[in-house]
Amino acid sequence: MLGYTxxxxxxxxxxxxxxxxxxxxxxxxTGDPVFMVVPIDATEAEIAQARRILGLxxxxxxxxxxxxxxxLQGDFGRSYVFxxxxxxxxxxxxxxxxxxxVVAMLMSxxxxxxxxxxxxxxxxxxxxxxxMTGSLVGISLPSFWVGMMLIFLFAVKWNVFPxxxxxxxVEVMGTRWSIFTADGWHHIxxxxxxxxxxxxxxxxxxTRAGMMEVTRQDYMKFARAKGVSRRGVLYGHGLRNALxxxxxxxxxxLGDLIAFATITETIFAWPGLGKLLIDSIYRADRPVIVVYxxxxxxxxxxxxxxxxxxxxWIDPRIRVK
Amino acid sequence: xxxxxxxxxxxxxxFHTFSGTVRAVDGVSFAVGRGEIMGLVGxxxxxKSVVGFSLLGLIDPPGRIEGGTIRFxxxxxxxxxxxxxxxxxxxxxxxxxQDPMTSLNPLHTVGRQMDEVLRLHTDLDAAARxxxxxxxxxxxxxxxxxxxxxxxxxxxxxxxxxxxxxxxxLLASPRxxxxxxxxxxxxxxxxxxxxKLMRRQIRERGASMIxxxxxxxxxxxxxxxxxxxxCGKVVERGPADTVLRRPAHPYTRGLIDSIPNPxxxxxxxxxxxxxxxxxxxxxxxxxxRDRCPRATALCAEVEPALQDRGSGQWAACxxxxxxxx
Ligand SMILES: Nc1ncnc2c1ncn2[C@@H]1O[C@H](COP(=O)(O)OP(=O)(O)O)[C@@H](O)[C@H]1O
Ligand SMILES: [Mg+2]
Numbered sequence: 001m002l003g004y005t006x007x008x009x010x011x012x013x014x015x016x017x018x019x020x021x022x023x024x025x026x027x028x029x030t031g032d033p034v035f036m037v038v039p040i041d042a043t044e045a046e047i048a049q050a051r052r053i054l055g056l057x058x059x060x061x062x063x064x065x066x067x068x069x070x071x072l073q074g075d076f077g078r079s080y081v082f083x084x085x086x087x088x089x090x091x092x093x094x095x096x097x098x099x100x101x102v103v104a105m106l107m108s109x110x111x112x113x114x115x116x117x118x119x120x121x122x123x124x125x126x127x128x129x130x131x132m133t134g135s136l137v138g139i140s141l142p143s144f145w146v147g148m149m150l151i152f153l154f155a156v157k158w159n160v161f162p163x164x165x166x167x168x169x170v171e172v173m174g175t176r177w178s179i180f181t182a183d184g185w186h187h188i189x190x191x192x193x194x195x196x197x198x199x200x201x202x203x204x205x206x207t208r209a210g211m212m213e214v215t216r217q218d219y220m221k222f223a224r225a226k227g228v229s230r231r232g233v234l235y236g237h238g239l240r241n242a243l244x245x246x247x248x249x250x251x252x253x254l255g256d257l258i259a260f261a262t263i264t265e266t267i268f269a270w271p272g273l274g275k276l277l278i279d280s281i282y283r284a285d286r287p288v289i290v291v292y293x294x295x296x297x298x299x300x301x302x303x304x305x306x307x308x309x310x311x312x313w314i315d316p317r318i319r320v321k
Numbered sequence: 322x323x324x325x326x327x328x329x330x331x332x333x334x335x336f337h338t339f340s341g342t343v344r345a346v347d348g349v350s351f352a353v354g355r356g357e358i359m360g361l362v363g364x365x366x367x368x369k370s371v372v373g374f375s376l377l378g379l380i381d382p383p384g385r386i387e388g389g390t391i392r393f394x395x396x397x398x399x400x401x402x403x404x405x406x407x408x409x410x411x412x413x414x415x416x417x418x419q420d421p422m423t424s425l426n427p428l429h430t431v432g433r434q435m436d437e438v439l440r441l442h443t444d445l446d447a448a449a450r451x452x453x454x455x456x457x458x459x460x461x462x463x464x465x466x467x468x469x470x471x472x473x474x475x476x477x478x479x480x481x482x483x484x485x486x487x488x489x490x491l492l493a494s495p496r497x498x499x500x501x502x503x504x505x506x507x508x509x510x511x512x513x514x515x516x517k518l519m520r521r522q523i524r525e526r527g528a529s530m531i532x533x534x535x536x537x538x539x540x541x542x543x544x545x546x547x548x549x550x551x552c553g554k555v556v557e558r559g560p561a562d563t564v565l566r567r568p569a570h571p572y573t574r575g576l577i578d579s580i581p582n583p584x585x586x587x588x589x590x591x592x593x594x595x596x597x598x599x600x601x602x603x604x605x606x607x608x609x610r611d612r613c614p615r616a617t618a619l620c621a622e623v624e625p626a627l628q629d630r631g632s633g634q635w636a637a638c639x640x641x642x643x644x645x646x
Pocket of ligand 2: 366502
């Protein structure tokens with residue numbers, strides 16, 4: 001297990017190294033950042049000096065080495081816009097995004113798994129058909145529309161949830177969180193719900209497909225022949241056997257929501273990563289974009305690793321190699 | 322005479338599928354005495370497994386028990402609710418399935434799957450349940466049983482897994498075991514070991530067993546009584562010796578002739594000609610007539626009823642074998 005973990009860690013480092021090269025190259029081919037830092041009326045000499053300060057006058061390998069060295073020390077440079085370290089900007093926003101994403105993922109799982117189990121175990125029933133139709137709707141509705149409808153209904157019409165912002169926050173472990181205050185929760189519900197619908201529908205369909213396969217297996221009938229209740233058979237024996245694809249999709253969706261919560265964050269004026277990313281792209285704030293891309297790559301790689309560990313925990317036949 | 326442990330009367334289990342009603346079991350009657358092994362035989366598709374699942378109340382939609390009674394120790398199981406059936410499954414009637422590779426949950430340890438039965442059906446505490454599981458594994462011939470409790474099914478061979486399945490079935494001391502083709506999926510050498518094990522366990526515990534198989538050789542070795550099923554109906558039943566030595570129904574004869582065993586084979590090995598008719602579309606009259614060497618016009622018109630042939634033997638045939646054709 002330890003050997004496996006080390007091997008995977010090494011793998012993760014290689015992947016992140018590759019990502020850093022791609023990010024570096026992408027950045028080098030998308031315009032000259034020097035014009036982001038010098039005043040509009042800068043002279044040739046001033047531009048050349050700025051270029052020297054930024055290290056842009058060196059060869060590409062040299063520039064990459066500097067980029068990498070800085071990155072390893074946690075130094076991604078300062079935001080051209082905010083004049084603050086880019087990493088700090090991102091880390092400041094990350095908790096806000098994590099909050100709505102984690103809540104959204106939990107909502108999805110809590111709703112999707114029982115419904116998926118039901119629909120998979122009783123494929124012919126009217127209720128199951130209704131669930132499946134509902135999930136199709138969930139997949140097809142664009143999240144910006146869902147978000148706006150939720151705001152219209154719950155914030156404007158009935159006035160039960162606020163339409164924007166994070167609400168009260170408290171400081172825990174050096175960062176500010178809404179999830180630990182009642183008012184914060186009040187603000188989290190709508191954006192999380194908006195984020196969760198698509199994932200909910202996908203998880204539901206995956207769970208159902210798995211359960212349909214699993215309910216046909218002999219061990220399910222054998223468990224019933226032992227006297228286990230129907231519910232006990234479905235959840236105690238069936239669900240775990242259907243879980244591998246569910247966990248896979250869960251991991252992918254988790255990474256996806258963290259990386260692309262942008263639209264929802266914009267609609268709800270949620271001060272998370274997405275909003276920062278959009279602003280940075282508009283202003284060509286290269287260091288912030290770099291941190292963002294590296295962070296997202298890291299998150300995907302880590303989730304992937306955790307999902308692989310989960311596989312071996314779910315199914316003893318899957319050996320870590 | 323004491324009442325039989327299990328008395329099935331006119332059992333009808335049908336499946337209502339899109340392509341029509343499958344009368345998988347259609348008016349089946351038989352009895353299983355206390356301490357007796359009853360062989361339920363017939364070709365594949367004859368309805369043997371459906372009979373087994375009907376006994377345990379494990380027929381799922383679109384299937385349904387349409388009629389008949391299943392009297393177990395005096396209680397009619399067709400009238401029992403799901404809660405009652407849950408207490409019967411595993412505790413009173415246990416089942417052994419055909420394929421040991423698939424009947425154990427691959428994600429749970431053997432110990433956990435055994436413990437589950439004891440948790441459901443006994444008041445034993447964890448230590449006592451564990452001790453009982455170890456003891457049971459040892460009695461079905463699994464060595465280092467205590468260690469094996471924490472192993473997963475894939476770490477056992479097929480024969481060993483079937484031993485585990487048998488151990489699970491026996492754990493709560495059921496009075497009836499329904500073994501559905503328990504050796505069909507196993508190597509020939511292991512088959513007879515498993516059969517011997519099952520017979521010894523059943524006899525030692527004074528339990529009864531319904532041994533479902535398409536292989537008459539297995540039944541010849543094991544059973545006290547035989548019930549022959551064809552297209553969901555009983556075509557012959559009686560004491561094993563009698564039925565094997567003097568079969569009355571041509572179908573039973575055909576099954577016996579296709580046993581590759583010189584001790585029982587009368588003529589050369591031959592399969593029953595023709596195919597089992599489509600069960601959704603059964604002919605009028607005798608279901609076996611298209612494959613039967615003795616069939617006459619009568620067989621195409623009137624379905625033969627089960628008739629007493631004396632000494633406990635019954636057969637449903639217009640032209641039984643020991644009578645003139
Ligand atoms: N779930 C089901 N749906 C429809 N038909 C079924 C179902 N289960 C069994 N049958 C039908 O019932 C008949 C008897 O099947 P089975 O009892 O499995 O035969 P055997 O065990 O003797 O080989 C077969 O024709 C089979 O197609
Ligand atoms: Mg069968």
